[in-house]
Each structure stands twice: as C-alpha cells, then as structure tokens.
Amino acid sequence: ALLLDSSVLRTQGPVDELIYVLGDSHSLVFAGLEWRGRVLVPRLVMGCKAWHLANSLWNKYKYQVEQILSCIPCGNKVVFSVGEIDFRREGGVWSASERSGRNPVAAAEELAEQYAGYVYARTHNKYVVWINGVPAPRQSVLDAVGEADGELLLQMIQVFNQRLEAEAKRFGLGFLDVYGATIRLTPVERDGAFLDGRHLNPVFVRHRLSAEGG
Helix, strand or coil, rough: CCCCHHHHHHCCCCCEEEEEEEHHHHHHHHHHCEEEEEEEEEEEEECCCHHHHHHHCHHHHHHHHHHHHCCCCCCCCCEEEEECCCHHHCCCHHHHHHHHHCCCCHHHHHHHHHHHHHHHHHHHHCEEEEECCCCCCCCCHHHHHHHHHHHHHHHHHHHHHHHHHHHHHHHEEEEEEEEHHHCCCHHHHHHECCCCCCCCCHEEEEEEHHHHCC
C-alpha cells in the first residue's frame, strides 16, 4: 500500500486549491478533476475496506489513513472513498456473513454505521468532509453471481448506502450518492459509467460532481 510522507503530500499546490480524496483504488478516478473550484487529489490506501476502518482493532490501514490525515492542514476539504471492496463476492461482508451465519444485509447496515463513526471521530472539527457512497455494480458483476445472489448484493449495497447517508447527515458530513446515480441507469448505461469491472469512469464521476454542486 502507498504511504506518502509529508514532504510529498505538501508538493501538490496551495492547500486551499485542493480537495483530498482518501481511499482505495476508487480514489484514483478523481485525480485531476475539479469540484467546487478546487482540484481533487487522490491519497491512496491500497486495498482499504470500510471494515478496516469500522472495526475496533488497530491495523495498517488505519495507520496509513491517520498518517495521511496528519499531513493535511486543518480546515481543508477531504472526501473518503472506500467500501466497494467490502461487497465483492469473494470477500468482505458477504463471505464473513456466510461464515458467521449472520444476515448480510444487517451486517452491511452495521458496517455503514461504524465506518461513518470512524470518519467522524477522526475528522470532527478538523476538516470539511464528504463520504463517497458505493455504486450499483455493473450488469456483468450481477450476472456472474447469479440472479438470487445478484438481488441480494444490490440489497446489501442499497442498505449500506442508505445507512451511510443517514449517518453522514447525523454527523454533519457531506454524502456523494453514487449508488442513486448508477442504480437508475439501464444496464447498458451503467456499463458505460464504469472504466472497468469495478471502477467508475472519470467522465461519469465529473458529471456526478457537477450535479452535486460543482
């Protein structure tokens, strides 16, 4: 995973012209885009899941997140963008629920609550923060897991986003609703919104940011 020291983090231009996007590889699609008159700059924590930040245990992902935050001056704007990895069939909420016998939809909702709580705890009175939601998967991802599991996956992601938005509002944080923006697309339109099997197309992201008030 990438960890940048303060000398690197401070070479990207005046802090009042930047919005830092902190997250997994999904943060990279924001690189160089402009929003609210500022340039978006990714801060990559490779492989980071919402679960890594939501659980109570100290781990390398929290260490990297907090190292990055420590290099961003107070008062700056920060977007958190993790969560898609948590809903891949081969890991995350789904497989953990199968092992434990827990309802995966309930687990997704609890994950959103705990993740938002971590973000608030680490940024309260320090930064202006938005949380980026998790998009609806493209049709090929749903087809790969079958009809029943595809419906369950959509339900898990929907509930995660709904609770994440509610918690963000409760904490006074912004929320970027990429799920709402992608679920209403046709399968063909949704495929066009993605760069590959998992990551949104930067063109689509730019349009969404404009719709969010950019």
